[in-house]
Every structure is written in structure tokens, then in C-alpha cells.
Amino acid sequence: MPLPHSANDLSNEKVLGILHTTDELNRLRDVDAILDKILLEARRLTGADAGSIFLVEEQHLRFAYVQNDTLFSADASNANAYADFSVPINEKSIVGYTALTGEQLAVSDAYDLPPDVPFAFNPEFDRRSGYRTQSILNLPIRTFENKLVGVVQLINAQADNGGTVAFAEDAKAYAQLLANSAALTIERGMLNRELILRMVQTAELRDPEETGAHVQRVGAYSAEILRTWAVARKWDAKAIRTGMDTIRLAAMLHDVGKVGVPDAIMKKPGVLTDDERAIMKWHTVYGARLFLHTHSELDRMSRDIALNHHERWSGGGYPGRITNLMASEVTLGAGRQGEDIPIAARIVALADVFDALSSPRCYKEPWSDEKVLALLASESGGHFDPDVVEAFFSIFDVIKAIRSKYRDEAVHAATAAGPDNPAADICRSGTL
Secondary structure (H helix, E strand, O other): OOOOOOHHHHHHHHHHHHHHHHHHHHHOOOHHHHHHHHHHHHHHHHOEEEEEEEEEEOOEEEEEEEEEOOOOOOOOOOHHHHOOOEEEOOOOEHHHHHHHHOOOEEEOOOOOOOOOOOOEOOOHHHHHHOOOOOOEEEEEEEOOOOOEEEEEEEEEEEOOOOOEEOOOHHHHHHHHHHHHHHHHHHHHHHHHHHHHHHHHHHHHOOOOOOOHHHHHHHHHHHHHHHHHHHHHOOOOHHHHHHHHHHHHHHHHOOOHHHHHOOHHHHOOOOOOOHHHHHHHOOHHHHHHHOOOOOOOHHHHHHHHHHHHOOOOOOOOOOOOOOOOOOOOOOOOOOOOOHHHOOHHHHHHHHHHHHHHHHOOEOOEOOOOHHHHHHHHHHOEOOOEOHHHHHHHHHOHHHHHHHHHHOOOHHHHHHHHOOOOOHHHHHHHHOOO
16 A cells, blocks of 8 residues: 655656646647646646736736636637737736736635725626636746746635635645746747747738738637547647647748749739749748758648648649658649648638638638538538548637637728728739
């Protein structure tokens, strides 16, 4: 019979667990995957049923991530994760107060706050969802230089009998250690996303449709489609998290090869000729060449997506199988088809088409959801992998939440304001 753990053994075990988690975080690249892992481990350390993470954005806390075991499954896509709101950094809210003071804050019952505290609990989410928030633990996320990055808010510590209790003192200490250890990782994830958006801005100078909002939508759509597709194939949680982390960033670079297409074609206001369309197809090869010397899974997937996201499930896409991307003479051959197309590219193909059709453009209004979904359904087994289409349809509430979060405000303003709006002139000129 094994000897029971001593308190010191348990303490060492938890510290080692935090170090292991930090090591795993350092292998992730995108900020959303990093936040997901941090929140999962913080909840595990404290026994919290739910939680959220807010990141500092100027003088506000921007909602960034959520988990809730009672309301939604941990391995399922969730529209709540893409809610778009912010909270002022001031003493009026519980999370704002934590950011303002930079100190950990524990509340035993959100509906029975002491009368002398300056902050109040907002029960709106509980009213809408039917959830009952009771105990709360707020943890400031600070770097070693004491810079505030954000706040982790953990909700409803669970007792052994399933009831809700106040957060234990040792749990508070371990969770704070994790939050502090994760701060630099979060900053790195945010920087990775920003660097990719800057690369996209380079492409945007050539193609006004290739906006930061567009690529963030395509990246988020792709990550959530992959999650659903992978769960159906019983991938383990770690593989799913790693896959989502990689495809979210790689998908954002799907059209980066357009920087190699001449301006006369990229910015032509009218319909392209057959010869011009043939040249445009080369953006897939140009994009893949940027990732020819792969040093990571992100490089490999970025190459696969850039090269293959215009292939069709039933064939007839482009550029086809190319054995030497850097050859001076490359012939675009017959398109790949079926599972010969990498799954990441099959996912991005659908995500990109959906976004192009459902988003406003300088030259068109967005298609209605009904019209877009009808087209996607009709192209299941044609343009698109049927399993990818099925995954997409099953999470359409999440897709809509993503679309709402990452809006193309400038294009929306230009199309919505009518022809007399100066922004519309900029849009037509190809500079927006």
C-alpha cells in the first residue's frame, strides 16, 4: 500500500507541475492557444469550475478567453470565447479593481459583497446563461519587471462534494505563481500575432482585400474547424491544442505570396484576362517559396496552406503537384484532389471562401448567410472536403461570433456610407 503524500510532497508536485506547464507554454506560438492552456492549468490548480482572462489594452481590460465546465464542454468550440467587450481599469468592477491595484483579490460570494468595497459584481452573464457565480479569485498577470499584462479571473472553486466554496489559500499561491510565470509567454504570443499582421500589411499594400481583420477571421475560423474535425477523429487534447495553435497563425499567411504578383494585375479594376489569371495563380507558389526551408511545424503548415488553399477536393484547382518550388521554370499542373491535399489547406480553402463571400467589399455587399451556406453545402464533395463542411456547419454559431469580433471597420464604413462618403472613393481607388 503506498504511503500517503506529505504536505511537502504535494507542494513540490504542484511546483513541478507549474514548471512543466511553463515549458509547454513556451512551445506554443499563438496567444489564444497560450491563454487556453494558462486558464486550463489555473483552474486545475484551484479547482475552479470556470474562468476568464482579460488582457491590458491601453486603459481597459479586453476580454480575451473563457472556459466554463458547467456551461460548455472543454473540447468543443464555443462562441463565448469570441465575445468582444472591454472593462475600464478602475475600482468599479471586480476585475478592473484587480488591474488598478495590481493585487490578488478573492471574493467568497459575489452576491454578498461587504458594504465597504468600492467595486460591484455585474450579474448580467448569470442572468443570460442561468449560471450562478459565487466564489471569485482574480490574479494579476505581471512580468518580472512588474508590468501588468492582464488579469485571470477564476470562478467557483469546487468542493469534493460538488458544491462551491471559497478558494483555498494554498491554491491562491500556486495559481499566482503560474500567472506570473506565464506573463512573458503571453507577451511573446501577442508579439507573434503582431509580426504576422505586419507581414499581412505588406500584402495589403498590394491587395486591399488582404486586411488584418480578414486574416484574423480566416485564422480563427480555421482553428475552430480543425478542433471540431480533430475531436471527431479522437485526437488527444494536446494534439488538438498544438494543431489549433499552428493553423491559426499559418492560415493568416495564406495569401502572402500576392506580394510577388505585378501591380498591374493586383490592382487592375476590371476583370482579369486568361493570361492575367494564370499569372495570379502563381501567388500560391510565391507564398510557398517563403517557407521553403522549414524550421518548424509552423513553417511547414504555412507552406502547405499557401501552396494548396486553392486546390479543390474533386480536382480542378491549382497549382497542382510541384516537385521543385524554386525551379526557374515551373509548370502549374493538374490540381490535387481529395486527401492528397493537406488537411490544413482543405480547412483554409473553406474558411477563405466563406469570409470572402460573407464580408463587405468595395465592389459588393456581403452575401446573406443563407446564400453562403447554400453554396458551401452545394460544393461539399466538389470544391470542399465534405468532412470539413460538416465541421463548419456544426459550429456556425462560433463562426458568426468570430466574424463579429474581427470586423473590417474601414471597408464596412466605405460600403455602408454610400458613394458620397470619401472613404468609398479611397476604397474604389484600391488604397483601402
